[in-house]
Amino acid sequence: MPSTGANIRAVASPLRYSDSLIAGILRRVRTIAMVGASPNWKRPSNFAMKYLQQKGYRVIPVNPRAAAAGASILGERACASLAEVPAPVEMVDVFRGSEAALEFTREAIRLREDKGFEVVWMQLGVRNDKAAAEAEAAGLTVIMNRCPKIEYGRLWGELGWGGFDRGVISSRWPRPATRDERAG
């Protein structure tokens, strides 16, 4: 099981993603298939899953062992593979090692039309440039070596609560959501 904190320095050339690209993904996506989500609440994947659920995403765990045991993780029934995930799912979040990412990315490419996958997101510490190239050629958006939980907190303020530089500067005061926006 990889972690949000695997060796960041070992990654070859730094990856740069614009805030607008990441924000666009996090706004568009509603459902996430999390490959490698753990039922153990102390694992980083479980942390990330719970946080994303609290922010209003549906997160479907992909974990063959949990699925074989008929287990649910944070209230969602575990699926044995991406093929079992109920459509539509816009994003595949790979919480597995960099090598294994190739296999899951290829599966995501195969199932793209079926499931409605738009984004393959590899967790912090996970990077597979070959997988990324194949996915991009197939029309998928790819993010690597980032955590959607951290990115969400960075872009919308919460990360700053922990004393982290969010890298965001703005003097605007956003108007409160309207009734229609609240109704979603």
Add this chain to the structure above:
Amino acid sequence: MSEETPAPEGSSASDWGFETRMIHAGAGPDPVSGSRQTPIHQTSAYAFHDADHAASLFNLQTFGFIYSRLGNPTVAALEQRMASLEGGCGATCAASGHAAQVLAFFPLIEAGERFAASTRLYGGSVTQFSRTFPKFDWQCDFVDTEDLSAVEAVLAQGAKALFVESLANPGGVVTDLETLAGLTRAAGALLIVDNTLATPWLCRPFEWGADLIVHSATKFLSGNGTVIGGAVVDSGRFDWSASGRFPGLSEPEPAYHGLKFSETFGELAFTVHSHAVGLRDLGASMAPMNAFLTLLGTETLALRMERHCRNALAVAEWLTEHPKVEWVSYAGLPTSPYRELAEKYLPNGAGSVFTFGVRGGYEAGVRVVEKCELFSHLANIGDARSLIIHPASTTHRQLSDEQRAAAGAGPEVVRLSIGLETVDDLVRDLDIALAAA
């Protein structure tokens, strides 16, 4: 999710200049009231949405506030600003610069382990490391950081970190950060830099390979002699998991159900740990009012430092010509042995704290200090007011003669912290005091 996820309006802070970040980093309009200046969140504790939210916060599964010993929104705004100005990942504010130093070492050094520190440090730091840290069984080896083989030797003997001041108090000494960072990196140790005297406007140690930066916010950051405060800034670059030498960050933490900080939080690990374990148990948290005053100070940091440096250079140049002055130790002077290092590490100026030697030794030193009218005789630096002190009888009094000499605080030494007054008035005040010395 529309109500929670508006498009972020700002762009990456790395695209913004230092002066812009000095004013804006960490401090947008208050989301509830629109208050443009950062509110002082004078509260001890924070409401939970529900039991699950409370549990998530206590388990470190979500970001948020629980209790102001662990975190506070005003303090967090300053932490973000410090992280941004230093080019770091995150920061943890503390009740004082000394508290920040304890916080910096706390996740790194276990009982019985060692670290190394430069002999050229603020006297209070020498005392903290040599007298109080041994009570935690943290052992400090002091080393002349200009003797590189001596540095290599202490690192080889197991020092897990090297602590230096970029621009050393009481003054005039510039540390060769890049070279020392090469040595610590090769030894798998951390380079911790006290950047108090330089401030991030004059020197950014992360750009030279430092791993952690500590500050006394009491000095130039707040800038008006109003607060006692400190901060630890993490570069986010040290790989705790790969190193294996820092079990506090890479091994399971029993108080958080066996959570491993580096695995769970990646580059955020040190700063999360400093709040969730360090401040939780050491309790030396910064007060919100002090965070507010420091935020206010940082808004004008570059402007003030520019003038501090200009005034300091003028006073230092004038002192070199004075018959009662034996020597002047200011890295901005062309004659300083640290001139080259200053040009490399402090291109915008050599700061405003420096020392000079008075002819007549200890007695003359004490007299100069007492004869000043405009300079304030007190134990601080980094104020808008000019300050003067005789270190041997005050700040460095608790050290041995040997330690004093190594720290540049011999009997004839007078330390100045040049403020923002009219420079001719400063010169006149010193002229009268020297004449009477």
